[in-house]
Amino acid sequence: MANKTTDMSKIRKVLKFYSNGKSKLFISNYLSLSRNTVKKYISLFEVLGLSFEIINEKTDAELELLFSHTTEESVSPKLQTLYDYFPVMERELKKVGVTIYRTWEQYIALYPDGFQITQFRHHYKIWAKRVNPVMHMNHKSGDKMYVDYAGKTLL
Structure with missing residues (x-):
């Protein structure tokens, strides 16, 4: 591990x-x-x-x-600004119709010399793994039924 x-x-x-x-x-x-x-x-x-x-x-x-001493890596001000933007972005992503690309466009409007889309997504993925760890749940097949609601209304 x-x-x-x-x-x-x-x-x-x-x-x-x-x-x-x-x-x-x-x-x-x-x-x-x-x-x-x-x-x-x-x-x-x-x-x-x-x-x-x-x-x-x-x-x-x-x-x-x-x-076991760990050395803290120094984070550039540009990257620190991006990490400070991610909590705001995460709240925005929970809204209907908001995408990572759209939040990146808002980020670039605020910080014109900021990261481009590829690095933006890369750093967001790293940040999300650190902030929102995943817990895998083991369950027996057929024991429970999970319904995934994909969208704001059910037809």
């Missing part, structure tokens, strides 16, 4: 194997971690410049502080 946090015990094992000269491929196969995850922790370990003995003496909380 993507972006799943790694146990501190696994991080210790990664660093132990790496300190003992094992390859990254061996470590990833042995611990059932992706190669990129192994590379990430090894590169952080090398940047810190600490020995494995010092890392091994640290508690799990201290180790988590060392290895």
Whole structure:
């Protein structure tokens, strides 16, 4: 699963194997971690410049502080303006007949040097996934009936 946090015990094992000269491929196969995850922790370990003995003496909380810090990416003012526009846009999209293209036209009227339609849709998709996470519901086939009303009136 993507972006799943790694146990501190696994991080210790990664660093132990790496300190003992094992390859990254061996470590990833042995611990059932992706190669990129192994590379990430090894590169952080090398940047810190600490020995494995010092890392091994640290508690799990201290180790988590060392290895799980996330750096905030700086967002350009243009992109921040776009992200500030999205909540307004989302309310507009709930109205009948409003499309993403029409909201983009309104956005361009407000911000003439703003993003074009392709980047506008791309950033909206990213923003919507972050703001409106999806919960998949498992159900038995034929157990319930769901009716999807597509439009403002039923015929």
